[in-house]
Amino acid sequence: MASASASHATRLCVLACRQAPRLQSTLPHPRLQQLQRGSVPAARRAFTVTTSKWDDAKQPPKPEGEGSAQKVNEATEQKVQEAAEAVQSADASSDPATSTPFATAAPESGNIELFGEQVMDATAKEHGYATWDAFVEGESEKGPELPARQREFDKDFMAIVEPRPDRKSFWFEQDDPEPDTREFDEFDEDDMTVMAHAKLQEVQEMRHYQRLAIWELPLLSKLAKPFEPPTSKQPLRWRYTTYMGDNHPAEKKVVVQFAPDDLGLTKVQTDKVKKLCGVRYNPETEVVRMSCESYQNQAQNKHFLAEQIDKIIAEAKNGKDTFEDIPLDTRHHKSTSTKARFPxxxxxxxxxxxxxxxxxxxFFQIEAQREETHQVVDGKIAIENHLMGKLRQDQAREQSFAPVRAAAPLRRSLGPKDRANRT
Incomplete structure (x- = not known):
């Protein structure tokens, strides 16, 4: 009942929304005679939300007596003519291809019900349904379509959802948050355990690094550069902390060390630098150590330390107060050297x-004898000997195959006819 009523209501909506057909101007048309006996079509008007009401004009009186049928026919004929003229004027001012909902022309025969059924059948077929009733039932059960993002999320979610656990399995447990009830083949004792595989992988990794240490590390000596000590123009020594492959909060810390005697100052200025540095000066090593981690980046901390050192040097060069009357305070330093208490x-x-x-x-003599007798393995020499031996083998193999290739004639590829004759 629900589907039948929905189908009937949809039919009425389609018939009410479509454009009124073009009526012929002559009354003897059979469809116009049918309209005289039934309802009279009205001209298409714009959509409105106002309440419909009767015309203010005086309504025709109700017919009474035997001549009432003739009066009704005359009034209906007049209304049909007025409606036909209104429809023709409306069609002349608008394009029927754009005014109708389905961009189709009005039926030539004037059969409104047949045209509505054709439109509904075409709509149902466009949506993949055989009949209009099936289309109404399917769309009512389908409900409103979900957004595209929601549909994509549901599709991806269903693709990665794990299979449901088998409650009949021996391994199923109700309280297990990650049940794994898949059944595997029985162990045939033809393979190692998981721990044995892990141990084997560890041994292979260690052998890999041992091979690198023996055969490839000696080759890195070609890239070695001699050590160049810092010059007198580089008195500052900077130290950074880097954690490879990880972001650590200690990476922003920067440490600088310098000796006041290496700054190129006078004796009075050097003593003033030591006194200005205070507890950061180590009287045992005669080195000033300063650090900064107040800023987020290493460059900012380094810039701050460089500015502080410049300020200290500028203040030391200021001759207004040389701090000569103030002794150097070394109470902050505690000697870490301890006497060896050995027997x-x-x-x-x-x-x-x-x-x-x-x-x-x-020991050195024994090692020298082993090197003379080639008992010590040298990685460079071993690699060169291996490459030369492989080259000699390739050359010998080519020489052994040379007479055979020269004596063997060139074989022509067999075609279809040759294969047929051969068989």
Missing amino acids: KEWLMTEQRQKTLEEERKR
């Missing part, structure tokens, strides 16, 4: 030192 028997003596030197000389 006297363990101390190095002249006899013990001579014995160690003789043992070292003997």
Whole structure:
């Protein structure tokens, strides 16, 4: 009942929304005679929300007596003519292809019901339904369409959802948050355990690095650069902290060290620098150590330290107050050197030192003999010998195949006819 009523209501909506057909001007048309007996079509008007009401003009009196049928026919004929003229004027001012909902022309025969059924059947077929009733039922059950993002999310979510656990499985547990009830084949004792595989992988990794240390590390000596000590124009030593592959809050810290005697100042100015640095000066090593981690980046902290050092040097060069009357305070420094408390028997003596030197000389002689007899493996020489041996093998193989290739004639590829004759 629900589907039938919905289909009937949809039919009425389609018939009410479509454009009125063009009526012929002559009354003897059979469709116009049918309209005389039924309802009279009205001209198409714009959509409005105002309440419809009767015309203010005086309504025709109700017919009474035997001549009432003739009066009704005459009034209906007049109304049909007025409606036909209104429809013709409306059609002349508008394009029927754009005014109708489905961009189709009005039926030539004037059969409104047949035209409405054709439109509804075409609409149902466009949406993949055989009949209009099936289209109404399917759309009512389908409900409003979801947004495109929601549909894509549902599709991706259903693609990654794990299969439902098998409640009949032996491994199923009700309280397990991640149940894995998949059944696997039985272990045939033809493979190692997981721990054995992990151990094997560890051994392979260690052997890989051992091979690198033996064969490739000696080749890096070609890229070695001699050490160049800092010049007198580079008295500052900067230290940074870097954690490879990780972001650590300690990376922003920057430390600078310098010796006041290396700044190129006078004796009075150097003493003033030491006094200005205060607890940052180490009297044992005679080095000033300063650090900063107040800013977020290393460059900002380094810039701050450089500015502080410039201010200290500028203040030391200021001759208004040399701080000569103030002694250098070293109470902050505590000596870390401790006396060795070893037994006297363990101390190095002249006899013990001579014995160690003789043992070292003997060891160096043995190593030199091993190098002369090629008992010590050299990575560079081993690589060169291996490459040369492989090159000799390739050359010997080419020489052995040369007479065979020269004596063997060139074979022509067999075509379809040759294969047929051969078979």
